[in-house]
Amino acid sequence: MKQNSSQKSYTIKEATIKLMQFCAYRDRSHKEVEDKLKEMRMIPAAQELIIMRLMQEDFLNEERFARSFVRGKFRIKKWGRVRIKQELKMREISSPVIRMAMTEINEEDYRETLSELAEKKLNSISEPNSFKKKKKLSDFLLRKGYEANLVFDSVNSLTD
Template identity: 40%
Template sequence: MFKNPDKAPKSYTPAEALPKIAAFCAYQERTQKEVADKLKSYGLDEDEAGEIIIRLGREKLLDEERYAQAYARGKHRTNGWGRRRIKMEMKAKGLSEYCIKSGLKELDGDEYYDKLKQLLGQRAAREKESHPQKRKMKLMAYLTQKGYESDLIQEALGELADES
């Protein structure tokens, strides 16, 4: 959808903005930063936006800890991201250290390692490099980029070599 540059964005009063932003939060989990940016786009000042954010928190529509937990689970299961990548992305979203730790606790150790092995197996099957050392380095680089820890990568690569 194209936006008309001649048309100014619509401004809302706090009373008009509240149901819109409540629907915005109910649709999916949001961070306070996302909500604040949306309220700013509605033409509200920081004080008005702050009051609405506090109200959303009291009404349990906005909860950054719940957001972090859902984010960590989702990015791990659907994108195959490791803890390091998830943590980095959550920091970039402005989440507190407490929320980040809470989100990372959602990742089950066995499921996490199984996902790592699954990604390794898929990538190894597609990898064309025949030189063993170069092949190992490429697989390690891929999993490191996904955010997995080196010790787990080494362990999974060892298991893969044992299976071969």
């Protein structure tokens, strides 16, 4: 890696303050913070110190991050459980924390959101062939991350 002289170097104190602002803006995962520290070219020992301080002062909290991630992706993007879990795994969140965070989704709201999404999408599909229409709707809902059995129940109840 070529050394870039125009890149700023940070003291541990400066980096800690910068990361506190980074975490205060919105909840962050450990991976995001680690990536940011690497980007700032902090040595591993300094990264560890900074991460510990952020955790002690509650700027960095994996469970809080996971819970707010689940709420946001479900309420705003209307993602299903499958997609949310995949995204959390990509962010290197542990399985027990993922399981805990998934409790943020109320089962009744989940099924209601799925059927609203399915109805809205079905109305926007202009496909005369009913088999193709069902397939397009199913594919859309599966991409959104809903479980296959729920998708097929929903599609069948809407198109029969």
